[in-house]
Amino acid sequence: MPKLSGKILSIIEELIDQYQEDDRYNRPWIIGFSGGKDSTVLLTLVWLALLKIRENNPTATLKRQVYVVCNDTMVENPVIEEYVSNVLQTIQKAAKEQHLPITVETTTPQIKDTFWCCVIGKGYPVPNNSFRFCTEKMKIKPTSTFITNQVSADGEAIILIGTRLAESQQRAKSIKKHDIKGHRLSKHPLNPNTYTYAPIKELMLEEVWWIINAIPSPWGFDNQILYKIYMDASADDYECPVVVTDDKHKSCGQSRFGCWICTVVKEDKSMSALIKNGMAWMQPLLDFRNRLVENRSETRRNGQLAVDETGHNMGNYTMEYRIQLLRELLTIQKDTQQYRSSIDLITSQELIAIQVMWYRDGNFSTTVNDIYNEVYGYDLQNDNYKLAA
Numbered sequence: 001m002p003k004l005s006g007k008i009l010s011i012i013e014e015l016i017d018q019y020q021e022d023d024r025y026n027r028p029w030i031i032g033f034s035g036g037k038d039s040t041v042l043l044t045l046v047w048l049a050l051l052k053i054r055e056n057n058p059t060a061t062l063k064r065q066v067y068v069v070c071n072d073t074m075v076e077n078p079v080i081e082e083y084v085s086n087v088l089q090t091i092q093k094a095a096k097e098q099h100l101p102i103t104v105e106t107t108t109p110q111i112k113d114t115f116w117c118c119v120i121g122k123g124y125p126v127p128n129n130s131f132r133f134c135t136e137k138m139k140i141k142p143t144s145t146f147i148t149n150q151v152s153a154d155g156e157a158i159i160l161i162g163t164r165l166a167e168s169q170q171r172a173k174s175i176k177k178h179d180i181k182g183h184r185l186s187k188h189p190l191n192p193n194t195y196t197y198a199p200i201k202e203l204m205l206e207e208v209w210w211i212i213n214a215i216p217s218p219w220g221f222d223n224q225i226l227y228k229i230y231m232d233a234s235a236d237d238y239e240c241p242v243v244v245t246d247d248k249h250k251s252c253g254q255s256r257f258g259c260w261i262c263t264v265v266k267e268d269k270s271m272s273a274l275i276k277n278g279m280a281w282m283q284p285l286l287d288f289r290n291r292l293v294e295n296r297s298e299t300r301r302n303g304q305l306a307v308d309e310t311g312h313n314m315g316n317y318t319m320e321y322r323i324q325l326l327r328e329l330l331t332i333q334k335d336t337q338q339y340r341s342s343i344d345l346i347t348s349q350e351l352i353a354i355q356v357m358w359y360r361d362g363n364f365s366t367t368v369n370d371i372y373n374e375v376y377g378y379d380l381q382n383d384n385y386k387l388a389a
Contacts, residue, residue, distance in 0.1 A: 001215060001216065002215065004215075007202070007203075007207070008045070008207070011045055011199055011202075011203075012045055012048055012049050012052065014184070014199060015045060015046055015049035015199055016049045016052060016053055018197065019049060019050070019053065019062075019064055020053065023156075024155075025155040025156045026154070027064070027154060027156045027158050027195075028064060028065040028150060028154050028158070029046070029064060029065070029066045029158050029159075029160055029197075030069055030147060030157055030158065030159045031043055031046065031066065031067065031068050031069065031159075031160045032069055032070075032071070032143070032161060032162070033068045033070045033088075034070065034084070034257075035080060035083060035084035035087055035088075036080075036162075036226075036257060037209065037226065037230065038162035038163070038164060038200065038208060039162045040212060040223070040226060041162065041200055041203070041208050041211045042160060042161075042162040042199065043068060043091075044212075044215060045199065045211075046160065046199075047100070047102075047218040047219065048215075050062055050100055050101075050102075051098075051218065062100065062101045063101075064101065065101050065154075066100075066101055066102045066103070067102075067103050067104075067105050067150070068088070068091060068102060068103070068105065069105045069106075069107060069143065069146060070088060070105070070106045070107070071106075071107050071108075071139055071142055071143050072106050072108050073108075073109065073115070073134070073138040073139060073259055074108055074109065074114050074115065074116075074138070074347070074350075075114075075115045075116075075138075075259040075260060075261050075345075076257075076258075076259060076260065077257045077259070077260045077270070077274075078260065078282070078285075078336075078340065078343050079229060079233075079279065079282075080229070082340075082342070083225065083226070083229060086221075087219075087221055088104050090221045091219045091221075092104040094218075094219035094220050105146060107143055107145070108142055109137055109138045109141065109142050110141075110142075111349055111350060111353045112353065113137035113138060114137075114350055114353075115134060115138060115259070115261060116350050116354065117350055117353050117354060117357065118133060118137065119322075119325065120322050120325050120326050120329070121322075121350075121353060121357035122316065122357055123316030123317035123318070123319070123322055123361070124316060125317060126261075126263040126292050127263055127264050128263060128264060129264060134259070134262075138259075140190075144190065144191060147194055148191065151191065151193045155193065156193045156194065156195070157193070157194050157195075158185065158194075158195045158196070159194060159195070159196050159197070160196075160197050160198075160199060161197070161198050162198075163198055163201060164200060164201050164202070164203055164204075165201050165202060166203070166204050166205060184197055185197050209227075212226060212227060213227060231277075232274050232277040232278070232279070233257065233270040233273045233274050233277075257270055260282075260285050260286075260289065261285075261289050261292075262289075263289065263292055268286065268289065271285070271286050271289075272286065281336060281339035281340065282336075284335060284336065285332060285336070285345075288328060288329070288332055292325075319358070319361065319363050322358075323363075323366050326354070326368065327371050327375065329345060330372060330375040331375050332345065333345040333346065334376060348380065351368050351380060352368075352380075354368055355367060355368040355369070368380065
């Protein structure tokens with residue numbers, strides 16, 4: 001391992017001190033792990049801190065449980081989803097082999113709250129800046145449920161976050177808003193009996209990339225895979241600069257990876273860059289995302305009239321449009337599976353739930369199975385479907 005800077009060593013020492021702090025609940029640590037650069041660095045430093053505790057005192061008991069929690073929205077960028085799945089398996093295996101109190105957990109939204117059940121099933125219009133149902137249903141609720149359950153079991157919990165002051169003005173403002181001067185821990189703004197801790201908040205972007213490139217992954221994964229994903233996803237106007245300390249330790253920007261279907265952002269630059277850099281099989285996904293249109297009815301789901309002053313319908317999507325979306329989505333999934341057989345853009349459980357929702361909305365003419373059979377040439381292979389139908 002290369003010589004660590006004083007700044008990085010001080011973060012590790014602080015993590016050791018915080019981990020060994022006596023408290024009556026022996027509060028578990030919960031690390032939100034997306035697989036991106038910041039959460040990778042956060043887990044790396046926590047892992048090194050635990051190893052150093054044992055190195056300094058081989059008989060020491062690592063009493064505080066560490067949960068590595070990954071929130072899967074079920075519409076993650078397929079490249080990232082595949083990468084994260086492999087990383088999580090490696091983390092769980094390495095933690096067991098190294099006898100560390102680290103457990104991997106994955107949270108997902110309830111079926112009724114998934115993106116496709118909301119949009120295709122219920123007819124929700126796709127998210128925008130003023131209507132972001134996705135954040136609450138697909139991210140906040142699943143993670144909050146896990147945290148609440150953990151707090152119920154342990155009394156209190158500490159959430160370690162990988163946010164950094166230098167990341168953006170908005171992030172810096174948020175960190176400072178909840179900071180308590182002289183204290184490492186801050187009260188969580190939403191979850192009771194829960195605290196937040198941001199160990200890497202002072203790190204600069206170049207330091208984050210130095211850690212990823214220079215420090216071998218303590219769970220034995222190849223960090224160059226992550227670096228290459230970021231490099232391929234960098235927007236056209238960003239050149240990955242070299243950190244002057246060593247030409248092998250590069251910085252590669254801060255591309256953001258979100259849901260492949262995200263319509264909140266005007267343009268998905270990371271997906272466009274991935275396509276440009278060799279992942280042409282993703283082009284149909286980007287095209288589908290770009291052509292989602294406002295095909296809405298004159299009433300909301302509760303029957304309330306929803307027509308604005310200009311005469312535009314502002315209700316939920318029409319049933320005809322929902323049927324069209326499902327047909328297009330399944331067609332893209334089938335075509336994409338020729339290149340990546342493991343990719344499922346929509347699950348069979350979601351398809352079953354969508355059929356139930358369509359029945360409730362009075363659609364009995366075109367079924368989910370009809371569309372699936374039309375696209376794939378055979379019926380939806382799930383016995384539960386027949387129960388739902």
